[in-house]
Amino acid sequence: MRKILVLLLAIFLLNSTFAVIIKAPAVSLTDKGYVGVPINIQINVTKGDGHVFMDTMPLTELDMQGSARIAAKVAGEVTGKDMNKYNIYITVRSDVPVVGGPSAGGTMTIGIICELMNWSLNKHVMMTGMINPDGSIGPVGGILEKIEAAKKANCTIMLIPKGQRYVEVNGKKVDAVEFGKKLGVKVIEVGSIYEAIPYFTNKKIVIKEYPENISIEEKYKNIMKKLSENVLKMANEKYENISKELSNNYYVDYEYQTMLLNELNASKNLLDKANNEYITSEYYAATCSAFNALIKLETIQHTIGYLTGKEDISTFLTNVQDEIESDEKIVYSKKVTTNNFEEILAGRIRIVEAKKLLYNAWKSYYLGNYDEAIKYGSFAKLRGDSAVWWVSLKENDNNSEIINESKLKPLAQQYLDNAETISTYVETIFPNLPTDGLENDLESAKEAYKQGDYLLTIAESIDTCVKAEIPLVIFGDIKYFKKYARNKINLAENLGITPISALGYYEYADSLNDSISKIMYYKYSSYYAQMDIDVMKVLNKTNKENISEINIVTNEKVNSEETATTKGNNVGVIISAVIGGLIGFAGGYLARRAST
Incomplete structure (x- = not known):
């Protein structure tokens, strides 16, 4: 009997969740205009399968629900938790209807982090700011009204997005820091969720910094060096050929001659840039610059062919289409392995882009915009070529495991x-x-x-x-x-x-x-x-x-004016309630057993 009760007690405690309650500032539209109001957000996290549930009263707009999903994602990354194993329950309550907005995103992220880490919250801190998927805090409106909301909620610290200290009101700039000071609220700018956490928790989450792996960096440079050398060689040779061809076509009218010469000069500038980038070992940048030069040179070549009557645009685009189909077969014939999946993916991406460019080329052609058709067609051809370049970077890959x-x-x-x-x-x-x-x-x-x-x-x-x-x-x-x-x-x-x-x-x-x-x-x-x-x-x-160790948690203390917490106070109450409930359950169970 005792074992059963102990087991029930353990199960009950393990499955119980202690809610985080956090306040956020919002803006409400009244007869007197916009005013700041505090709203209550309760956050529960349970074992689950990655769902985010939201209950709001009064109803809020969809952007808050979108913020909640982003907040959960960021909280998972910050804490190193797999959020596919949790469900998030967010309850938002306000005494008045609030204007919709994503400004509670940062606050919800803090709340979820504290719930995941079982941390207490400083109840005298409030925050406004969008949460972005990389953990940065984005700008919001109503900064001054939200500082007033912080005052109403008896908060002494208000965190606002970095860069929003100065607010324009009726053509004049208002310093939010000074505005808050008059209300007894210390206004602080934060740029990321990492900067905000210490003010709420007196703890610090630091992104674990890893050193560069020198051998892998060299491996990357060798791969990109090979590609950049090939593209640079093609681009430099094509520039010489096109320069000669353009100089010999004096029968191209003056307007086109000028346009093509300008494009030729632009390609030369790109080539010079590419050659300099190659010298400084910026191989990917060199490849991009040389490739952009190639696009211009290819366009000049086919424009000359069209203007001189040597090339029909429809035939040109049909040939490009055939080339892309051939390139696609090559790309998808390659076996995907643990060693080359990046290169294969790069090839597939470029095939998709080549098809989109070709679509635009045909569209321009049928609309009678032949210059654009040639530009798109030239780009599509080279984009298809580049797909083959990428998947050919690692030909000898027989020892790597094939990916299912x-x-x-x-x-x-x-x-x-x-x-x-x-x-x-x-x-x-x-x-x-x-x-x-x-x-x-x-x-x-x-x-x-x-x-x-x-x-x-x-x-x-x-x-x-x-x-x-x-x-x-x-x-x-x-x-x-x-x-x-x-x-x-x-x-x-x-x-x-x-x-x-x-x-x-x-x-x-x-x-x-x-x-x-x-x-x-x-x-x-x-x-x-x-x-x-x-x-x-x-x-x-x-x-x-x-x-899972992308981030590390330290117990470094930060300067904070307040130390009172919300979650710590709630936990004691909830634990007492849980224990009381279990005692009542046990007593009832024993009484029923005694009566039978």
């Missing part, structure tokens, strides 16, 4: 779900943003999944995620994205992986001057490094314990 791609189906579904979540989230937040490109990429991912091409599904899903996230992080901290990507790469390398695509995108991002493009390619880099880790984990080719 069906094993990647659950991972592909996970990436596809993530892409749908993020794209829907962004569409909800930015309803006026053109999303045709996102929808097309998502459809491509779904089509690849239907065809059983799970590697391609993952790549197309990554493409969707990166493009969707750009509006969220456009004003973000480039240093954060760079560090985040570099650490993902280093983790992959320390697990014995050669993350070719991730290293290539990282190198290319470094070579760019445009901040948005830099952010985009750093994000591609981090996504592809994570893909490598995930694929090898699925195939059991790496140490699972190492993968």
